[in-house]
Amino acid sequence: MTEKRHLPTWVALGGAVSIGIMTAVQARINGVLGVRIGDGIVAGLISFAVGLAFLLIVIPVIPSARAGVTRLATGIRSRTIPFWMLLGGTCGALTVSTQGLVAGVLGVSLFTVGVVAGQTLHGLLLDRIGFGPSGVVAVTPGRVIGGALALVAVAISLGGDVLATAPLWLLLLPFLAGAGIAWQAGANGRLARATASPITATLMSFIAGTTVLLVASGASIAITGMPAALPTEPWLYVGGLLGFAYILLGAWLVPHTGVLLLGLGSVLGQLTASIAIDLLWPVEAGPALWQLIAMIVVAVASVVVALPRRR
Secondary structure, eight states: OOOOOOOOHHHHHHHHHHHHHHHHHHHHHHHHHHHHHTOHHHHHHHHHHHHHHHHHHHGGGOHHHHHHHHHHHHHHHHTOSOGGGGGHHHHHHHHHHHIIIIIHHHOHHHHHHHHHHHHHHHHHHHHHHTOSTTOOOOOOHHHHHHHHHHHHHHHHHTTTTHHHHSOHHHHHHHHHHHHHHHHHHHHHHHHHHHHTOHHHHHHHHHHHHHHHHHHHHHHHHHHHOOOOOOOOOGGGGOHHHHHHHHHHHHHHHHHHHHHHHHHHHHHHHHHHHHHHHHHHSOOTTOOOHHHHHHHHHHHHHHHHHHSOOOO
16 A cells, blocks of 8 residues: 655645635635625625635536546445535535624634634544544644644733623634634545545535525525625625635645644634734724734744644
8 A cells, every 4th residue: 555645744834824814815805795795694605606606617627626526426325425524614604604794893813813712622622533534643742732822812812902892702703613614624634535536525515515605694684684785896706716725725735734733824824814914904893913913923833833743
């Protein structure tokens, strides 16, 4: 049997950081879209629908992607691919809906640190039980310390006037989204391995997420009424394309990194990008400058101590 080849740590970490940067940019785009139309859930549906439409155009022209879809259909029919592997996109639906509800109000930095908490704790647990495609990943002291430092960044973000200006439920939503992101990375990674096609896992993620968001948007419209007219600026609709890119990259990377390290690397990218976004494009309820600086310092430290060491 051929030995599984792993990417160099710095390459895998660089990819994880890129995922975080794209997530932060997507969060602000979807957040602004949610505020403009007055419905964060519908904004999430629009984001997912754009990504799904792009995949449906691209996959037929890529032979390996077509073969992956065939293996997916065969695996579903024969039940060799379990149903839970198909549900990664449901957590993506939670993420983009939370972006639409939270990031446009609290800013990307506060959204990100809430995600950090959920992603870190859940990623550590999922690695320990072997949920990801790389199997059981040892809970080393560095990983535990890295997770603890990521939570310190969350505590810093909640200082000052943040808790006084935002309801607690609005701060808890990103935590749940972060837990979902960690689970989604593991499920998509397992599906990518089962179909030998990361882009097929990405397609299934968008199908599941779009389905959930269609139902949730119907309920939201029934309760709150129709959203406002869609804005005309094209940049407000590229969030789905960013989602396609980082879900695909994550499904490809997670066998090389494990769930936790992928999460920590993406956290570093998210915080760095979100701080830059909030400094250039501030929101009323965002954190103070000292919090932004402290958060990025602690987040960098959390990734450094969690990196695997050479024997």
